[in-house]
Amino acid sequence: MLTIIPAIDLIEGKCVRLSRGDYKQKKVYNNEPLDVAKQFEDHGLKRLHLVDLDGAKAKHVVNWKVLEKIALKTSLTIDFGGGIKSDEDLNVVFNSGAKMATIGSVAVKDRDLFFTWLEKFGAEKLILGADVNERKIAVSGWLEVTEIDVTDFLSDYLERGVTQVLCTDISKDGMLEGTSMELYKELSEKFADMELIASGGVTTMEEVKKLNEMGIYGAIIGKAIYEGRISLNELQGFVLAAEG
Numbered sequence: 001m002l003t004i005i006p007a008i009d010l011i012e013g014k015c016v017r018l019s020r021g022d023y024k025q026k027k028v029y030n031n032e033p034l035d036v037a038k039q040f041e042d043h044g045l046k047r048l049h050l051v052d053l054d055g056a057k058a059k060h061v062v063n064w065k066v067l068e069k070i071a072l073k074t075s076l077t078i079d080f081g082g083g084i085k086s087d088e089d090l091n092v093v094f095n096s097g098a099k100m101a102t103i104g105s106v107a108v109k110d111r112d113l114f115f116t117w118l119e120k121f122g123a124e125k126l127i128l129g130a131d132v133n134e135r136k137i138a139v140s141g142w143l144e145v146t147e148i149d150v151t152d153f154l155s156d157y158l159e160r161g162v163t164q165v166l167c168t169d170i171s172k173d174g175m176l177e178g179t180s181m182e183l184y185k186e187l188s189e190k191f192a193d194m195e196l197i198a199s200g201g202v203t204t205m206e207e208v209k210k211l212n213e214m215g216i217y218g219a220i221i222g223k224a225i226y227e228g229r230i231s232l233n234e235l236q237g238f239v240l241a242a243e244g
Contacts, residue, residue, distance in 0.1 A: 001242040002212035004235050005079075005197065006040045007049040007222035008033050008070075010063040016053070017223045020173055023057070029226045037070045043232040044239050048076040049166075049199075049220050050098070055083020064096045071097020079127055081166075090117060094125075102166055104129030105139040107157065108146065118161055127164040127197070128157050132183070138170055150183075154191055164195045166220070172201030176223055179207055185214055205234050212242075 008015050011026060015033045019025040030036050037048055050070065054062040061083045071078055080093045081102030093101050101121075107114040107128055118126055130150055131138045137148040154165060167187065169180040179201040188196050198211055199220035208230070211219050224230040 002208065002216055003047060003197075003218035004045055004208070004239060005047040005049045005218050005220050006045055006225055006235075007051060007199075007220050008036055009051045009053050009222065010066055010082075011053045013063060013066055017226060018053070018173075019175060021170055023053070033066050034069050034073055037074050037076060039232060041074045041076055043236040045232075045235060046075075046077055047218070048074075048078045049102070049222075050078050050080045052080065052082030055089075058083060059085050061089045061092050064092050067093065067098055068096040079166075081127075081129060090121075094121075100125050100127050100164070102127040102129045104131055108137060108139045108148070108153075115160060123161050123163040126162070127166050128154075128162045130154060130165055130167045131170055132167065133170045135183075150187070151190060154187065154194070158191055158194060163193070164197070164217075165191075166197040166199055168199040168220075169201065173199070175201055176203045176227060176229060177201055178203055179211075179219075181207070181210065181214075184211065184216055188214060188216055203229050205230055205238070208235075208238060 009017055014028050015030040015036050016026050016028050050067055052061055052063040067080055078098045079100035079102050080098035084090055084101055084103055090101055103126055132150045133145050135150050136145050137153050138145045172179055184198045195217040197218040198216050202219050202221050203224045
């Protein structure tokens, strides 16, 4: 069953969304992320993808107090990403209540550090962030695009013990124009044992159902919830039907 993972992106402690990762195209949806998280929990959702956009820019974790508050006041299983660059950052994230950390840039730029973390914390606590732009891996808050093809990238890390991958198509993110079905189909068929989380542009319940039929492990849904394209009642219905 597809795991529904709503997203909260943070700037200055507020719930925001960007378009294609562009900080200039910022829209604030709620000044209190805890209220948003509680709405998700009230509708039967069990996971949360919390992204520290300030942290991604600053290259160290910034919004850990928001994480701590949501972890203390909800039962959501939180994965946290953005700005995790050092042992200290990762410890802050886990000590503040995140059950998992999404690691992108470090996995590309400092492989030794990433594999040290993988060995120390285990594959169940680390999600490999594979952000792609036209199949090429992008890093540093999507500001740098490498020449690394996504399939080569994933092959390498899966061989080293990674099991969870969050793949975001940057060109689709926050655009409400649909997600990269072809890419996710290809990756899920090529890497059958991988727990693939699809992210970027999931806009309708039809897409949610299609991702479920394809056997994708999870889907991040952000802007579509905030803009009313997918309602929390619909997601609750989907989860209840799947559980029943």
